[in-house]
Amino acid sequence: MVSEYGLKLAVHLITTHFGNIVANVCENLLRKGPLTLDQLIRFTELKREQVKNSLLVLVQHNCVQPFQNQQQQDAAKTEYMALFDNILHRPRFPKFLDIVSRKLDDECVELLDGLLRNGRLTLQQMADRASEGKENPVAIDVVRESLCKLLAGQYVERCPAPEPVLFPVVEETTTRKRGAKSAKIFQPPLTIEQRVLEVSVAGESIRFSLTADTGFNADRETNSDDCPMTSVEDAVKEELTPWRANFEEFMRHLRHKALIENVRTRLDEGAATILSAILDATRTAERKVKVQNSVPLSLEAIFTEVVKSENGRTMTIDRVKASLVQLGCPSRVPDDSYTIDLKNIIELARNDEVESIVLKRYGPYAYRMFRLLSKANCFLETDKIAESTLVEKKEAPRLLHGLWKDNYLHMEKLQVMASKQSRFVMWKVNKPQLWDYVLDEMYHAALNLNLRLGLEQEKDVELLSVPLDKINESKSLQKKFERRRRVRLLLGSSLMKLDDALMLFHDF
């Protein structure tokens, strides 16, 4: 479930990108979950045509996914589902472009830019776009070549099935298996959103292949990889296949980057080099973005990969081994392979972010107590906390209470009958809950930053139409101009940094 301010931020982004009407439709989908066209018309009180057009825009930009819901008995209806994550990705497009510009040529960056701006494009549309403003039209083959490169890096993917069918969940066998199997870790059932996404995505080999036949249509298995091309007609259709940026790959890339950066500051350059090599080597084997552990790799394979990298060229195998120990991974005995606990690195980074808020907002004593509780990861009693942190015993309850009031701590009162001093107050940092809370505060902060940025841009907007030499003549104009520039720079860079933190708490 998306938190309140996450929702508000998403609606704000859609409003600024596509206007109020589209945002109205989107907000209803975000708040109420998947809806049919008729329901949307009722809730938004807009005209049918307006809702339809809004949906077209949202689908085109990958912010909404339609699907056929066959879960109920009655006739299947098309429902529309908002894709919160994809909406939040929109301000990240410059980051995505930056990634590709470091790996591929300018033509690829151009092509990706077109996809990000337009949401989805066919090969023909890409070619038309590339030819815009040029004397000679760019040949479709040239565009195809760039697309192939982007596909090879999985930066671009085939658009998902336009309207996948969601069948009722088949209950697992009712006879309860006892013993080892039933002791399996409980997996929460997938939400409707997750299931729709799962059925809409093409199998790996089709998803990133330019030539494969998709076989996507309403009454065919959407998920199978083995639909041979049947006719020339299909080949022609190929030209009409829409493509889009593969956000998953970009998020994986950004997650890896965050992991490596964190290890670099926490440990050292060597450990960062090793982690980077491991993640590079196993990138394509990662099945989703939020993988808990790195894919197991033998020491030999790691070493080969490390010496390939620029920083790792001079490393010895002993140095690699030492770094692996630093990274907290003793080799696994059976096959001598190593795997790194990535989730742990992410969690340490989250702790840092939260602690730095506590320090700034509540001061050094509260910070010290908070860190004690965060490390202990269990309930501690007020006096015990004060003693272990050398904080004045009369001051400690007040500070702890302040943190609790703002949802940064969990508190429980304990009544012990037999003892003379019968009431204890116990405190704890409940991390998962706290992270959700901090994430919502971050969405709130991001929304505020966006609003303020908008306001600052409106202010002194007439400055933009003043010719440069006029500005240079007047001191006061110069000052205003300079202020505007610095404000935009500060707000913009703060937004980017905050967005990194948002990803750390939501996507990684």
Place this chain on the structure above:
Amino acid sequence: MNGGNKRKRQDMALAVSDSLSNEERIVYNMIRSKENMGIWSGELKRETTIPENIFKKVLKSLEAKQLIKQVVNVQSKGRKIFMATEFQPSKEITGGDWYSDGKLDIEFIDTLKQLSLGYLSRQKVATVDMVLKFFKESGAFTVEVSNQNLEEILKTLVLDDKVSEVKSTGFDDFAGVPPGRVCYRIKSKIGGVREEKVGAMASIPCGVCPRINFCTPDGVVSPKNCVYYDKWLDF
């Protein structure tokens, strides 16, 4: 407490109680029975059931005879706590080694922290014993600092994120320290620029704003009229 000590105390108590009035004896025995925990005057009165006016006199006289003393309770300074003179107040009453007169001795703690940081910044790593040895040799203190006291100081430095706790490997920086021994290492050298890890939230006004829960896009408190932002963007 050893046996001899106990006997001595009993003898003393006998001698004392001879010279006391009846009420004095009752009150004194009650206070004494609480040993190093002492007893709150309110509870004392309730338990001994002596009328108010006499009760006060009795306490005065016992104090004058130096048989009992008042001690400050760190938990509730308003409450009068009485204790027999022969006992030293317990940790629960005083708050422990770091408290004097019921108050945390912040100045003393800070001095110890600063000195420890100073020493650690000149060392690669150091154990508690090494820091203690330095303290003793420097002669900076007339007060005795125990090994345990110092460990507490170093642990708070770890919580302050100024020092990290590491285990000796016996090699390199740890040469001379037996492997497995807990060591402390400074996170940044004093004087050098310490890279403060300021998070994304902590570096913007909303991230540290006390009013964030009252702030809405179009409310009375909003980013559009926010004083914190005005200050932040005041170039």
